Amino acid sequence: MAKPTPTAGVSTRAPASQRSRTAEMLQHAKAMGKTIEVAIDGSPIAVPLGTSILEAAGQLGIRIPTLCYHEDLCLAGVCRVCVVEIEGQRTLQAACSYPISSPINVKTHTSKVRRARRHIIDLLLSSHVGECYTCSRNQSCELRELAAEYGVDFFRFGHVQKPRYEIDASSHAVVRDMNKCVLCRRCIRTCIDLQEVGVLEALYRGNRSKVGTFLDRPLADVVCINCGQCINRCPTGALRANDPTDEVWDAIDDPRKHVLIQTAPSPRAAIGECFGLEPGHAVTFELNTALRRCGFDRVFDTDFSADLTIIEEGVELLLRLKRALVDGDASVALPQFTSCSPGWVKYVEHFYPERLAHLSSAKSPQQMFGALLKTYYAQINELDPRDIVTVALMPCSAKKFECNRPEMCASGHKDIDYGLTTRELAKMIHEAGIDLLKLPKSGFDDPFGTATGSGVIFGATGGVMEAALRTVVELVTGLKIEKLFDHADVIPVRGFEGIRYAELPISQIGPVPELVAHLFDNWDFLKDVTLKVGVAHGTANAKRVMEDIKAGGRFSQCHFIEFMACPGGCLGGGGQPSPTSPAIRAARA
C-alpha cells in the first residue's frame, strides 16, 4: 500500500534524511514520462526517468541483494549491500537509491562489487552479537540469508561476543535487543515515516550510534503505541514481541487450570505462512484441531465477541446521535471513534488526549470475550474464575499491552491473561510436533450461541465500520442488509489515500426493536438523516483525519470513524508473520 503523500497543513515528523528525496524525485520524474535506455549486465532496458537501478534490474530478473531497503518504507541507502558498479564512476552506487537519469551501463556483480558486498556483510557480522540457534528469527533472518548467499564461512573481521546493550523488555509488546541490531534503520523509518509516531531515532554517531528512544528511555516509558510495525520490518532478531508462550505452556500443564483460547480471524488467515503455505490460505479449522492437541481446553472464535462489540458500538452511536439530535446536547462527542485497535487507543491517549471522549466506551472483542469467560462462562460451567486462564490469539502486539492494562479486570480478574501473536502460536504448534497442514478440521466450541458472521470482516479495514453500520441500519430500518456499501454513497476523499469516507442516507425508519426498546421510543430523530462515516488505517492516516477534524474539515462532520493503528488493518498487524509487504498483506485479505 502506497504511503500517502503528506497533505498541506499536516507536518510530517520525519527527518529529511529519512524521507525519501529520491523517491520524491522519482514520482516527479516519472510524471514527466521520459524514458531512458540503460544496460544492466549487458541487457538493455528502457525505463522511465528516475527509476531506481534496483527496480530496473528487478524488471530484467536480475536480483540485487538488499538489507535496509523495504518496499513499505522510504529510501535510506545506508547498508550499502546493494552497491553496483556504474561504468565511468569512481565509486560504487547503492542500487536502491540511485535514480536513473542518464543512459548508464550498470554491472551488478563485478569483482569489485562482490568484494564490497562480502566486506559489508562481514562487517555487519563483526559487530552483531548473536548465535542463530538461539534467535527467534533464525528461520526468517535477512542477515543470515545474506551471509549464506555470499558464502560467509568464517568471521573475516572477527565476531563480537560480549553484549554491549541491556535488552529492553520493559514493554508488554516489543522487546528490543540492540546487540543484534544492524542499524538498517527500517524500524526508525517505520515508526517515523510509515506510522508517524516517532518513538525511535538514531542516537549518537559513528560506531556508538544506536537506535533509541527519547533520552534513551525504556520503551514502556515513551509514546510507543505498541503497534509492532517495527518488528515486522526488522530484518534481524533485534526486535521481537514480548513472548508469553512459556507461561501459556505452564497453564496448560497445570491440571487445575482450565485454559481457554480465542482466535481472531487475521492470524487464522496468516498462520499458514509459518508452515510454508503461500500467503492467503486460511487454516481456521485445522488450527482448531491443533489447539486442542496442544492442550487448550476450549477453542473459541473471537467473531462471537466481535458481534457484541459491534452491537455495543452501534447502540452507543445511536445513543450519542439521540443525545445530539433530540436532547440538543452540544457536548456529545461526535464523531464517535472505534476503540477496538489498542494501538490506536494509545495513540489518541498520547497525541490527541483532548479527543478521548470520542472513543467508543465499548471494550475490544478480545477483552469482551475475556470478561465473559471469567464471569458468565465460569458461572454456567461452575468454574472458579481463578482457575480459568484466558489466552487470545491475535495478529497484534498491542493486544498484549491491552490485556495488561490495569483497568481491564472489571470482574476482579484479568479479562485476558495472555495475548499470543500469530508467530508465537506457530512456534507452540511446532514445539508440540504438530503438523498443522495435515490435521483434520474441527469446529469451534460454542460458548453461548452462534456468531453471525459479521465479525469475519472485522480484520479487514473498514470491517468494524461496515458491521456496526449494518447493525445500526438494520435496527433503525428493520431491513436486512447484505451489502451495506451498495446502499451507501462512497465518496472518494482527495489527497487521502488509505482513507475512506461514505455517506449513507436513512430514507425510511421502522419500529424500535425489542432489544433496544428501553433506550429509544422511536427513530424519528433519524428520519432523513445522512450518516457520514470514515475509515482510516495506519496511524499516519489517522493523524491526517484527526488534523482534518481539528481544522473543521469533512471528517469533523462525520458521525462515526473507524481507526486502526496498522497499515492494512489487522491483516498487517504487528504480530503477523515476517516478512510483510503490500502483496503479502493483500493476499491475506
Added chain:
Amino acid sequence: MTFGEIEPGAGLKSALARPPADVLARIDASGLRGRGGAGFPTSLKWELAQKSKGDKKYVICNADEGEPGTFKDRVILGDFADMVFEGMTIAAVAIGARHGIVYLRAEYTYLRGHLEAVLQRRRENNLLGENICGREGFDFDIEVHMGAGSYVCGEETALIESLEGQRGEPRNRPPFPIDTGYLGNPTTVNNVETFAWAVCILAKGADWFKRLGTEKSTGHKLFSVSGDCRRPGVYDLPLGITVAELLAEVGGEDAKAVQVGGAAGQCIPRRDFQRGIAYEDIPTGGSIIVFGPGRDMLRVAKNFLEFFIDESCGQCTPCREGAPRLLEGIEMLHRGDCSMTYLDELCSLGETMQLASKCGLGQTAPSTFLSVVQNFRDEILGRTGGN
C-alpha cells in the same frame, strides 16, 4: 595576501554591470574550482543552480572548516568578511537567489558578532537587502547559522540537513543540492574561500586569475600549514606548487612525510615531494600537516582513524564498521600480531570503504591508513608493542 589588494566592492560592481550569463562566463573562463576540497568547477555548479527550476534559491557559504589542520577560512572570515559576503552576493546575481546563509563552525562562535556587524553595515550601505546597489528588484540578504560541532556537517548535504534542524547526516546523492537543496530548493554550497576568489575574478578578470596555477588548477589558493615546520601559518600560494617548494617556503625541508588535504587527504612520503599540489595531482582543501623525521607514522594513522571513528555519522556500514576494524588493525600492528594476510585483508577493506561508503567521509577515512601501509611498510612492521 591577494585578497588585501582587491578594491572593496569592485567585484560586485562588475557583476551588476553585466547580465548574469556574463558573470557565469567570467567565472567559467577563470577556471575557478571549489576551494573546499573536492574542486568542483564553480561556474558549473552555479550554472546548474541557475538553470534548476524553483522560485526560491539559496546561496550557502560553507564555513564549517572542520578538516584537521585547516584554519584559512577562519582567517578569511576574520580579515575579509566583506569579501566573502560580496562573493555570496555575486553568486546570488549569477543563480538568481534571494537568500544566503553562512553555516559557521560552532568553534567559531566568537566570530559571529563580527560577522553580524559586517552584515549590518552592508545592509546600511545597500549592499544587502532590497534593491541592492540601486538595482531594481535585486534583493538578497544573508543570515548566520551556527553549526553544533560535527565534522560531517561540512559535507554539503549533511550541512543542509543540519540547517533544516535534522540530525546532520549526508543524504543520498543524486539528487544534488543544485536542484534539491535547502528545504528542497535549488542551492549552491561553496567554501568561504571560493566566494572570496569569485570577487577577485570579477574585479580583476579571468586572465589575471589564470596567470598563476596550472592548466587544470588555475589561480592561487590559501594553505593552512602546521606541524613540524619553522613557519606555520596561512600561505597564499599558486596551485601546482610542489610539496618540496612548499616545504622550503614554510621551513620544513627535513620532513619525512606531508599530509596534504587533512585527515581526508593523502600522506605523501619524501620520495614523492616533487609532486604538485593541484586538483589533477594531490588535491587539497588547504590543509598541510608536516611530519618531521621523529614522527611515528603508525601513530599518525591511528590519530586520524580515531578522528574518523569519532566523526562518522554512523549511518552507513562501510564507514561505521570499517574504520574501527582498521583501528584495531593498527593496534595489532603496534603489538606486532597482525599477520600479512590480515593486513592485506584490511587494505582490501580500506578499498571497499573508498568505493562503497555513502559520503566523502567514509570514502576518505582509510586513505591515511592505506598510504602509511604502502609507503612506510618497514616502519610499521616488526613492532613488539613497546614505545
